[in-house]
Amino acid sequence: xxxxxxxxxxxxxxxxxxxxxxxxxxxxxxxxxxxxxxxxxxxxxxxxxxxxxxxxxxxxxxxxxxxxxxxxxxxxxxxxxxxxxxxxxxxxxxxxxxxxxxxxxxxxxxxxxxxxxxxxxxxxxxxxxxxxxxxxxxxxxxxxxxxxxxxxxxxxxxxxxxxxxxxxxxxxxxxxxxxxxxxxxxxxxxxxxxxxxxxxxxxxxxxxxxxxxxxxxxxxxxxxxxxxxxxxxxxxxxxxxxxxxxxxxxxxxxxxxxxxxxxxxxxxxxxxxxxxxxxxxxxxxxxxxxxxxxxxxxxxxxxxxxxxxxxxxxxxxxxxxxxxxxxxxxxxxxxxxxxxxxxxxxxxxxxxxxxxxxx
Ligand SMILES: Cc1ncc(COP(=O)(O)O)c(C=O)c1O
Numbered sequence: 580x581x582x583x584x585x586x587x588x589x590x591x592x593x594x595x596x597x598x599x600x601x602x603x604x605x606x607x608x609x610x611x612x613x614x615x616x617x618x619x620x621x622x623x624x625x626x627x628x629x630x631x632x633x634x635x636x637x638x639x640x641x642x643x644x645x646x647x648x649x650x651x652x653x654x655x656x657x658x659x660x661x662x663x664x665x666x667x668x669x670x671x672x673x674x675x676x677x678x679x680x681x682x683x684x685x686x687x688x689x690x691x692x693x694x695x696x697x698x699x700x701x702x703x704x705x706x707x708x709x710x711x712x713x714x715x716x717x718x719x720x721x722x723x724x725x726x727x728x729x730x731x732x733x734x735x736x737x738x739x740x741x742x743x744x745x746x747x748x749x750x751x752x753x754x755x756x757x758x759x760x761x762x763x764x765x766x767x768x769x770x771x772x773x774x775x776x777x778x779x780x781x782x783x784x785x786x787x788x789x790x791x792x793x794x795x796x797x798x799x800x801x802x803x804x805x806x807x808x809x810x811x812x813x814x815x816x817x818x819x820x821x822x823x824x825x826x827x828x829x830x831x832x833x834x835x836x837x838x839x840x841x842x843x844x845x846x847x848x849x850x851x852x853x854x855x856x857x858x859x860x861x862x863x864x865x866x867x868x869x870x871x872x873x874x875x876x877x878x879x880x881x882x883x884x885x886x887x888x889x890x891x892x893x894x895x896x897x898x899x900x901x902x903x904x905x906x907x908x909x910x911x912x913x914x915x916x917x918x919x920x921x922x923x924x925x926x927x928x929x930x931x932x933x934x935x936x937x938x
Contacts, residue, residue, distance in 0.1 A: 580703055580704065580706065581703065582700070582703065583696065583699065583700070583703075586696075586909075586910045587608075587609075587910075590608060590895070590904070590906070590907075593895050593896060593899040593904060594606075594608075594899075594904055596896075596899040596900065597898075597899040597900075597901075597902045597903060597904045598902075599902075600901065600902025600936075601902075602902055602932055602936070603902065603932075604902060604904060605902055605903045605904070605925060605929045605930075605932050605933040605936070606904045606925065606929075607863075607903060607904060607905050607921045607922045607923075607924075607925055607933065608904045608905055608906045608920075608922065609906070609922065609924075610733070610798070610881050610882065610922040610924045611803060611924060612797065612798060612801040612802075612803050612924055613924055613925060613926050614801050614852060614855060614926075615801065616800075616801050616802060616804070616805070617800055617801065617842065617845070617848035617852075618848075619841050619842060619844075619845045619848060620800060620802060620805070620838040620839075620841060620842045621838070622841070623837045623838045623840070623841035623842070624805070624834045624835065624837065624838040625834075626837065627833060627834040627836075627837035627838070628834050630832070630833040630834055632833075633830070634830055634831065634832060634833035634836060635830075636664075636665075636821060636824050636825040636829065636830045636831075637664065637665075637821055637825075638663065638664070638665040638809075638831065638836055638839075639833075639836050639837075639840065640660070641837075641840050642663075642665060642836045642837075642839055642840040642843075643660035643661065643663040644660050644840075645839070645840040645841075645843040645844050646658075646660070646663045646794075646809055646811070646839075646840075646843050647659070647660040647663060648843070648844065649843040649844075650776075650778075650811070652846070653766065653846070654765065654775075654776045654778075654779065655776075655779050655780070656776050656778040656779055656792075657780070657785075658778065658787075658811045658812075659814065661814070662787070662811050662812065662813075662814045662817045663809055663810075663811045663817075664809060664810050664811065664817050664820055664821055664824070665807070665808070665809050665831040665836065665839065666793075666808045666809055666810060666829075666831070667806045667807075667808075667829060667830075667831050668795065668797065668803070668806035668807065668808055669761070669763055669793050669794070669795040669797075669808035669809075669810075670697055671829070672793060672808065672810055673695070673697045673698060673700075673701055673761065673793065674697050674700050674701045674704060675701065675704065675829075676701055676725075676759065676791075676810075676820075677701045677702055677704065677705035677707055677724070677725055678701070678704050678705040679819070679820050679823045679824070680724075680725065680757060680816065680819065680820070681819075682702075682705040682707045682724045682725055683705055683706055683707060684706040684707065685707075685708075686705070686707040686708070686723070686724040686725075687702075687707060687708045687709075687710050687721065687723040687724060688701065688702035688705070688707050688708070688709050688710070688723060688724065688725045688726075688727070689709075689710045689711075689712050689718065689723045689725070689726045689727065690702075690709065690710075690711060690726075690727040690729075691711065691712075691713055691727070691728065691729060691732065691912075692711045692712060692713045692912050692914045693732070693734060693735055693908070693911045693912045693914050693915050694711065694727070694729060694732075694733075694911055694912060695729060695733045695734075695761070695911070696910065696911070698727045698729075698761075699711075707724065710723065711912055715746070715747065715750050722754045722755070722756065723756055724756065724757065725756065725757045725758075725759060726747070726751055726756050726757070726758050726759070727759050727760075727761060728744075728747060728758065728759075728760050728761070728777070729760070729761040729762075730744070730760070730762065730765075730774055731764040731765065731767065731768060731774050731878075731879030731880040732764075732876075732880060733764070733880055733881075733882060733911075733920075734882050734884055734906070734908065734910075734911045734915065734918075734920040735875065735876040735877070735880075735882070735884045736876045736877035736878060736879050736880040736881075736882050736883070736884055737876040737877075737878070737879075737884075738768065738771060738772065738774045738878055738879050739774075740772065741772075741775050741781060741782060744775060744777055744782045745781075745782055747777075748777065748782060748783055748784075748790065751789060751790075752788070752789055755789070756789070757789055757790075757791070757813075757816065758777065758789060758790050758791070759790075759791045759792075759793065760776070760777035760778075760790070760791070760792045760793065761793045762774070762776055762777070762792050762793060762794055763793065763794060763795040763797070763798060763808070764798060764879060764880040764881065765794070766799050766849060766853065767798060767799070767853060767856060767879055767880055767881060768878060768879035768880075769857060769860055769877075769878060769879060770878040770879075771878045771879075774879055776792055777790055777792055778790060778792050778811070778812060787811075787812045787813050787814070788813055789813055789816075790812045790813055791810055791811070791812035791813060791816055791817070792810070792811055792812050793808065793809075793810050794808055794809055794810075794811075795807070795808035796808060796839060796842055796843070798881060798924075799849050799852070800842045800848060800849055800852070801852065802838070802839075802842060805835050805838055805839070806831075806835065807831070807835055807838070807839040807842070809839075855927075856881065856923055856924075858927075859923045859925070859927065859930045860883065860923045862930060862931070862934050863883060863921065863923055863930055863933065863934060864877070864883055865934075866933065866934040866937040866938060867883060867885050867921065867937060869937065869938065870937040870938075871887055872885045872886065872887055873885070873886050873887075873888070875918070881922055881923050881924050882920045882921060882922055882923070883920075883921040883923065884908070884918055884920060884921075885905075885918060885919055885920075885921050886908075886917050886918045886919070888917060889917065890916060890917060891907035891908045891909050891915065891916055891917060891918060891919050892907055892909075894907075894919045895907050895919060898919070901936045901937065902936060903933050903936060903937075905919040905920060905921045905922075906919060906920040906922075907919055907920075908920060
């Protein structure tokens with residue numbers, strides 16, 4: 580299997596330049612959360628720390644109920660708790676999903692043109708062919724085994740409207756294609772319409788057949804360090820994933836299961852976090868625009884997809900000279916060659932520093 584180059588190594592020289600700025604580095608390249616893990620999660624984790632026995636791959640009934648409750652409350656999705664399967668963070672799930680669903684050599688996995696790189700890695704792990712494409716028409720009569728969508732999107736912050744989602748669902752169903760929707764930013768939106776889950780009855784018609792949705796607590800709840808996410812949807816597909824993950828030992832630790840349940844039961848901390856990001860995004864967006872950037876899409880998620888209409892590495896270099904590190908759009912596909920991805924996941928102090936330097 581041929582893995583792609585690890586692109587972040589190419590950013591190292593720019594990181595050195597940016598770190599030499601007298602005011603220190605403002606790192607807006609990787610979207611890693613920086614605010615404290617909520618007390619509700621830490622308390623549940625600590626209280627579950629006595630865990631001598633093996634945990635269940637399927638997750639505790641309490642965890643699956645909490646997740647189903649959150650899906651109902653926040654997304655209007657009716658999921659059977661038995662069709663909820665925890666993942667040790669969703670990156671591993673994204674990377675192994677094609678293989679675990681029986682995708683293999685000769686099969687095609689389609690993902691967005693500008694995308695989180697792990698969809699491609701997952702196709703490679705399965706020995707399948709990865710194809711970056713946004714247009715269903717572009718695919719012609721092709722019948723991929725698996726189709727990824729990601730709304731709100733990394734890196735563009737774009738939200739797919741309900742009409743588009745409905746079209747993708749019927750396209751996939753007509754062809755027997757498994758549709759997997761990565762919805763890890765679904766509660767993080769700033770402008771326009773609220774993002775909708777592919778499992779919402781208005782989108783899928785009430786049946787989850789052929790559909791999976793992937794969710795994560797990393798961004799919503801500052802839990803990236805715990806590794807907590809899940810997949811749900813078609814009970815037959817979830818059952819298959821469960822069976823294989825059981826055999827392979829892909830088991831979320833028991834204390835993390837407890838923390839995840841408590842975290843999905845609580846919306847207050849997530850609302851606070853959303854407001855923090857909203858404020859940071861607004862000041863940073865204004866500063867970027869004042870500095871001559873155009874910010875495209877970015878109505879949701881944790882990124883400002885920004886351009887000065889020049890090759891992305893020139894923008895990376897310019898911002899590094901101001902001590903600000905961003906990700907070149909090229910990391911997410913050739914279509915990103917003239918954009919940079921600016922993450923809003925930095926402390927208020929660092930965002931204020933970036934704003935001052937752009938001003
Ligand atoms: C689109 C997308 N999917 C999945 C993930 C993986 O998140 P985690 O493994 O923390 O759940 C990320 C992380 O940045 C992402 O941007």
